[in-house]
Amino acid sequence: MxxxxxxxxxxxxxxxxxxxxxxxxxxxxAFLVALIAILPIxxxxxxxxxxxxxxxxxxxxxxxxxxxxxxxxxxxVLTETEYFRAYLISLLYALLTITGVLIFGSMAAFxxxxxxxxxxxxxxxxxxxxxxVPTAVTIIPTYLLTAQLGWLNTMQGLVVPGLSSAFGxxxxxxxxxxxxxxxxxxxxxDGAGHFQIYWHVVIPLSKNALITLAILTFIQTxxxxxxxxxxxxxxxxxxxxxxVGLFNSPLxxxxxxxxMTANLLAAIPPLVFFLIFQRKIVEGVAMSGTKG
Amino acid sequence: MTFLEIASISKSxxxxxxxxxxxxxxxxxxFVVFVGPSGCGKxxxxxxxxGLETPTSGEIKIDGEVMNEVEPADRxxxxxxxxxxxxxxxSVFGNISFGLRMAHRAKAFIRQRVESAASxxxxxxxxxxxxxxxxxGQKQRVAIGRAIVxxxxxxxxxxxxxxxxxxxxxxMRTELIDLHKRLKTTMIYVTHDQVEAMTLAxxxxxxxxxxxxxxxxxxxxxxxxxxxxxxxxxxxxxxNFLPVSVKAVGGDTIGLSLEGSDRLTKLAFDGLDTDSDxxxxxxxxxxxxxxxxxxxALEQELLLEGDVVFVEQLGDVTYVHVDVSExxxxxxxxxxxxxxxxxxxxxxxxLSYAMLFGPDGARLRSRSLPxx
Numbered sequence: 331m332x333x334x335x336x337x338x339x340x341x342x343x344x345x346x347x348x349x350x351x352x353x354x355x356x357x358x359x360a361f362l363v364a365l366i367a368i369l370p371i372x373x374x375x376x377x378x379x380x381x382x383x384x385x386x387x388x389x390x391x392x393x394x395x396x397x398x399x400x401x402x403x404x405x406x407v408l409t410e411t412e413y414f415r416a417y418l419i420s421l422l423y424a425l426l427t428i429t430g431v432l433i434f435g436s437m438a439a440f441x442x443x444x445x446x447x448x449x450x451x452x453x454x455x456x457x458x459x460x461x462x463v464p465t466a467v468t469i470i471p472t473y474l475l476t477a478q479l480g481w482l483n484t485m486q487g488l489v490v491p492g493l494s495s496a497f498g499x500x501x502x503x504x505x506x507x508x509x510x511x512x513x514x515x516x517x518x519x520d521g522a523g524h525f526q527i528y529w530h531v532v533i534p535l536s537k538n539a540l541i542t543l544a545i546l547t548f549i550q551t552x553x554x555x556x557x558x559x560x561x562x563x564x565x566x567x568x569x570x571x572x573x574v575g576l577f578n579s580p581l582x583x584x585x586x587x588x589x590m591t592a593n594l595l596a597a598i599p600p601l602v603f604f605l606i607f608q609r610k611i612v613e614g615v616a617m618s619g620t621k622g
Numbered sequence: 623m624t625f626l627e628i629a630s631i632s633k634s635x636x637x638x639x640x641x642x643x644x645x646x647x648x649x650x651x652x653f654v655v656f657v658g659p660s661g662c663g664k665x666x667x668x669x670x671x672x673g674l675e676t677p678t679s680g681e682i683k684i685d686g687e688v689m690n691e692v693e694p695a696d697r698x699x700x701x702x703x704x705x706x707x708x709x710x711x712x713s714v715f716g717n718i719s720f721g722l723r724m725a726h727r728a729k730a731f732i733r734q735r736v737e738s739a740a741s742x743x744x745x746x747x748x749x750x751x752x753x754x755x756x757x758x759g760q761k762q763r764v765a766i767g768r769a770i771v772x773x774x775x776x777x778x779x780x781x782x783x784x785x786x787x788x789x790x791x792x793x794m795r796t797e798l799i800d801l802h803k804r805l806k807t808t809m810i811y812v813t814h815d816q817v818e819a820m821t822l823a824x825x826x827x828x829x830x831x832x833x834x835x836x837x838x839x840x841x842x843x844x845x846x847x848x849x850x851x852x853x854x855x856x857x858x859x860x861x862n863f864l865p866v867s868v869k870a871v872g873g874d875t876i877g878l879s880l881e882g883s884d885r886l887t888k889l890a891f892d893g894l895d896t897d898s899d900x901x902x903x904x905x906x907x908x909x910x911x912x913x914x915x916x917x918x919a920l921e922q923e924l925l926l927e928g929d930v931v932f933v934e935q936l937g938d939v940t941y942v943h944v945d946v947s948e949x950x951x952x953x954x955x956x957x958x959x960x961x962x963x964x965x966x967x968x969x970x971x972x973l974s975y976a977m978l979f980g981p982d983g984a985r986l987r988s989r990s991l992p993x994x
Contacts, residue, residue: 512705516707517709518674518694520772521721531709534711535711
């Protein structure tokens with residue numbers, strides 16, 4: 331209220347006061363949303379970097395108190411459990427999926443967006459229809475297929491079913507449709523073959539969309555819990571999500587702060603990714619919507 | 623000798639016939655301009671020459687070789703697009719050298735070719751820039767540079783200047799003429815702007831409705847059009863068309879009268895051969911003169927009278943738009959001396975320059991008297 335009063339004193343009364351209140355309200359709303367989003371993460375950091383038991387004691391603290399304890403817990407989780415192996419498996423799983431989704435998605439989108447071929451509309455409609463089908467419906471057939479291929483507990487079993495991304499195809503097709511046809515024809519006249527047009531013209535021009543898709547795929551793969559849980563029963567093939575699940579399970583002997591350490595470590599890669607690329611994600615998603 | 627031959631080319635997109643039995647031969651080194659209203663098929667014809675479209679029937683020969691099945695890149699043609707179609711992620715050098723790089727030419731060779739194209743087009747200082755940092759005219763020059771390095775047998779331009787402002791367009795036009803003089807390569811240029819066509823062309827090909835209406839030197843088309851469409855399309859301001867009836871045919875003259883008028887005017891014409899008496903007379907605005915208040919039209923002149931609806935005063939000339947009847951509006955070329963703000967004028971037309979068109983739009987030519 332104080333702000334609005336001082337603002338009235340400076341310039342014309344009513345209008346400015348209305349704007350200020352609205353502005354203050356917006357700031358409060360934004361702050362609350364941010365608080366709700368950040369608090370759990372902050373709590374994780376708080377619990378990890380404290381003397382065990384302190385944050386939940388009679389006299390709790392809302393800020394980290396012991397860096398050393400934190401490092402000790404992290405190194406304990408990474409060295410004395412299977413966590414590090416799971417970390418590597420998740421990383422490999424995510425990187426292979428991203429690579430595959432980008433290669434297959436961009437190649438398919440290149441054809442769908444820029445060329446005519448018989449049955450194009452039907453094929454595209456089928457792919458888009460698969461967007462409507464919930465994962466839960468396809469998960470059993472996919473499991474059976476993967477099992478028949480003998481891919482249970484293997485990296486290919488983990489990665490291959492995730493390579494066909496209808497959403498990714500849609501995103502890239504929308505984006506590539508905005509590439510002027512003249513440019514493709516100019517490249518053709520310049521003697522570029524089909525693959526050269528794809529590689530030298532379309533891929534560089536779709537860079538933003540590809541980065542967006544890579545980030546979204548990373549976040550999705552890293553957080554994918556269901557598929558790894560189904561496909562790999564062997565602890566040797568567990569991903570981070572599964573291992574965190576083990577830490578959290580009712581019969582786990584770990585204390586809260588160790589569980590929190592495992593959670594925090596799992597949350598770091600997507601957080602870092604998002605913080606670095608958040609502008610690209612927003613740009614890319616907005617672009618695919620408006621420029622198509 | 624014919625260098626590029628288009629023989630009985632037709633093209634349809636589904637049920638729509640865009641081009642119908644088009645025949646054209648182009649000599650080596652000619653600057654040919656395809657001109658016509660939008661949708662007349664001129665761009666499609668250009669795209670077929672370069673191989674971006676396949677003809678439904680007919681044959682395209684370049685330098686004696688049938689090109690129908692030849693890949694676009696191997697036809698010896700290079701095209702400049704209306705949108706420039708530069709690759710935005712590559713520098714000017716990258717854009718110009720793209721074709722040579724795709725052909726895996728030696729680096730030194732590429733550099734030498736690109737540099738020589740850049741010097742022709744005065745692009746040397748811009749080589750490292752991206753297209754986004756160039757002006758419209760510079761982009762257009764880069765697009766032309768990309769065509770030049772391929773050393774094509776035929777240059778194709780698809781409305782290349784239509785995205786530029788008027789002043790730059792005039793400047794680029796002269797640059798194109800200069801380029802043609804230096805390279806002496808066959809150039810085919812598509813535009814809907816007849817002024818552009820007339821200034822550039824050695825040979826102007828007027829197209830409409832999927833047909834070539836007439837092809838020839840721009841001034842030939844202006845002076846001696848084959849039909850009403852060409853007469854109306856070539857020349858700015860437009861030619862005037864007046865509905866007339868043939869009242870008398872005799873020897874080497876015919877007697878004409880304007881719709882709704884009894885005054886008979888004689889037109890030198892030998893051998894009128896048509897079933898209908900209703901025709902159209904084509905008169906260019908400069909062949910009409912405004913009569914002074916007390917002045918009478920000469921006997922061989924056509925007299926026109928009407929209300930002034932609109933005046934374009936351009937300084938050196940004045941174009942007066944006059945409604946001579948409910949359906950006919952004509953343009954009279956005058957100047958500041960002959961037109962001084964009257965709301966109604968009388969004009970006399972010198973019929974020695976008049977052209978006669980039949981009901982089907984075809985030009986009716988006098989047998990013995992050469993028309994001007």
